[in-house]
Amino acid sequence: MEKTIGSTRGARTLEAVAGALVLAIGMGFGRFSFTGMYPLMVRDGVIDVTAGSVAASANYAGYLLGAILMSRFKHHHAARLCQLSMIGTIACLAVLSLHLPESLLATVRFVAGVVSAMAMVGASIWLLHVVGQHHGAPLLFAGVGVGIVVSAEIIAIGAATGLNSAALWALLAAAALLLSALAWPRLGMSHADTASQDDDDAHADRRNPHRSAPNAYVLVALYGLAGFGYIVTATYLPLLVKDTVPGINPVHIWAAFGIGAVPSCFLWHWLNQRLGSRRAIALNLLVQAVGVVLPALVVSASSFLASAVLVGGTFVGTVTIAMPVARQIASTVRFNVMATMTAAYGVGQILGPLVSSALFARTHSFDAPLVAAGASLVLAAALACK
Known part of the structure; x- marks a missing residue:
């Protein structure tokens, strides 16, 4: 009996690790490695700041489209979706190693955004719904931070050895291929066994009255605001460091963002287990707001580092709380809650850079965009408490 329990726990851990690797590849490498590569591509003359912003916006638009498309797929296809997301991410990273015109670069980043949404929705539904592992959520979403850290350090070490941006993209593609080889065999091996887990969640809710979750519409709204709130920091942090604190490698600051996330x-x-989902997500968003606005209040290396750790240490935490809540309330609405939340997040991420650009054009400073982003997170926290 003890051996059976141990083997079951080991299998569950391997399933969560496989899901984490899917997110490490699709999100950490496919999505967020561009943040670390952005200054290096500008340095190499591959793109200018404007073209980089267009490519970033194209990625957010692709993420939104991907989330919308994911709302139509059946849950039993989640493992296949994870596998396709890994293939697509590796292909996009490899293509970026070629000398591309700016229009094609934006197209590739758009496709990478679609694939990132596939990874997020596919991995979340596969582990939380198909496998039925609610308690695997922390390890699953830690994969995003792991992907950010590993890709950032690959970029930093490669740049220090003299590799140009094209070679670095090829190196990232090779690393993503290696990670996918580790995750691939485990996907699709497990069968749904959610009844006992659902019972555990229900008993936990009865034991703790503060665990009552926001309704689906409030959850979607606050998740969209969260997407708007974190994206300024997640897009521009290395550039902000490079422009205001010379002498510091901005990629290492970006790595701290990922280290905080794990x-x-x-x-x-x-x-979330102690406070309940409403209080936990409200606290999460308020701490995130502090991290977002900190560089607008104090311009120093320590403030940028603190911002990276605070925002990195909360933005994936938002997902860790919200996605299992979406699973719990999925039966209360007739739409795919996880996919709709991911789409709302995508809308927020598109609006964030647009609002930031408009505010920057007026003030010639990122202070106003950071304050606006912080305000959206405070509003999201207020919604969580309703």
């Missing part, structure tokens, strides 16, 4: 998934899962 343990935060476990912290916010624990807080």
Whole structure:
């Protein structure tokens, strides 16, 4: 009996690790590595700041389209979706190693955005719905932070050895291929066994009256605001460091963003268990707001580092809390809650850079965009408490 229990736990851990690797590839490499590569591509003359912003916006638009498309797929296809997302991410990273015109670069980043949404929705539904592992959520979403850290350090080490941006994209593609080889065999091996898990969640809710979740519409709205709130920091942090704090490698600051994300998934899962989803997500968003506005209040290396750790240590925590809540309330509405939340997040991410550009054009400073982003997170926290 003990051997059976141990083997079951081991299998569940491997399933969560496989899902985490899918997110490490699709989100950490496919989506967020561009943030670390952005200054290097500008340095190499591959793109200018304007073209980089267009490519970033194209990625957010692709993420939104991907989320919309994912709302139509059946849950039993989730494992296949994860596999396709890994293939698509590796292909996009490899193509970026070629000398592309700016229009084609934006197209590739658009496709990468679609694939990132496939990874997020596919991995979440596969582990939380198909496999039925609610308690695997922290390890699953920690994969985003792991992907950010690993890709950022590959970029930093490669740049230090003299590799140009094209070679670095090829190196990232090779690393993503290696990670996918580790995740691939486990996907699709497990069968749904959610009844006992659902019972555990229901008993936990009865034991703790503060665990009542926001309704689906409030959850979608606050998730969209969260997407708007974090995206300024997640898009421009290395450029802000490069322009205002010379002498510091901005990629290492970006790596701190990912380092903060990895343990935060476990912290916010624990807080969710203790405080309930409403209080936990409100606290998460308020801490995130502090991290977002900090560089607007104090311009120094320490403030940028603190911002990276605070925002990195909360933005994936938001997902860690919200996605299992979406699973719990999925039967209360007739639409795919996870996919709709991901789409709302995508809308927020598109609006964030647009509002930031408009405010920057007026003030010639990123202070106003950071304050606006912080305000959206405070509003999201207020919605969580309703």
